Amino acid sequence: MAIQKVKQSVFSIGVKHWDRRLFDELIPLPDGTTYNSYLVEGSDKTALIDTVDPENLNTLFDNLTNHGVSKIDYIIANHAEQDHSGGIPAILAKYPESKVVTNEKCKNMLIDLLKIPDNKFIVIKDEETLLLGDKTLQFFLTPWVHWPETMVTYLQEERILFSCDFLGSHYVSSELFVKDEAKVYASAKRYYAEIMMPFRRNIIKHLEKLKDIGIDMIAPSHGQIYDNPKFILDAYKDWTSENVKNEVVIPYVSMHGSTQRMVEYLTDALIKRDIVVKPFNLTVTDIGELAIELVDAATIVIASPTVLAGPHPSVAYAAFLANMLKPKAKYATIIGSYGWGGKMIERIVGMLGNLKVELLSTVLVKGFPEENDFHALNDLADEILERHKSLNL
């Protein structure tokens, strides 16, 4: 894998994983991903910023060899998750003089996860600096993006922020810097939705903390480098704001057509009211696409048939996921059908405790929907319209 020059004495030396299609055995990766590792060569010391997924360690070693790196003084660990930290033990073995530079919490996690000996660490505090000779690294603790120990590293002289997971994207390209902003926007939004959205309030705080340091480039550990940092910072400001859009997301499953008919009817009723609707048939949905739409939607309508007295398991999965991701939606409700009884609606409501939403009217139909059920769906569409109008959407 090619080594790419970021700036004078700063190199991208990590791995492009073109054909990876699943992350954490959970997150679809339609565009592959990268594990970016950066080499910063100061006049006195050399630092390696994050490593790579252990599966791809040979590529990192080849890059270090091809670049003629004979000594690494510091391994900066911005995050303990193994796709960035997993290579640290092998780097320490090959470069035994090197020390792992990180915060106290990350150190403890690296000891737990990777069994790195205590004496291999240099522990830094928030805003502390580390001199490499003519270059200075400064560390900013940014907990909960997306683990409790996460931090970012700022190269003062070059004004580069090495943000690790924060502000990244699961996107792979031969080009080092973002060129196709529309494509990267979609990929970064998917990444935000799936990984960062539950930590929206932490992100707002961190962006505030970093706003005056002066950033010319953001070099994350997944995806391309932003040489126009405003592009991603503005996107994050929008996604993390309280603003919602005049949109309804409808994750649904239908077994014999009743719930499908309800979703179709409600979708049309919302379109007639000039509301943007995003129905997702969960049997064919990439959950990343659903997550993206949860970023901005004002309302979530979950639609399910009744299976053994509860929701369809695929709907339960989507509800569980939406609850975990904590989108900023203001309203939610449940519609669906049943044959002979059950507690489908109550069970889904019970799964949404993390959502700070007002629950709107539910619509539950016995068998196939008929006239009065369509009236109820019209009433629900009116209710959604009225609520959206109250938000000036």
Ligand code: FEO
């Ligand atoms: Fe890319 Fe949280 O690891």
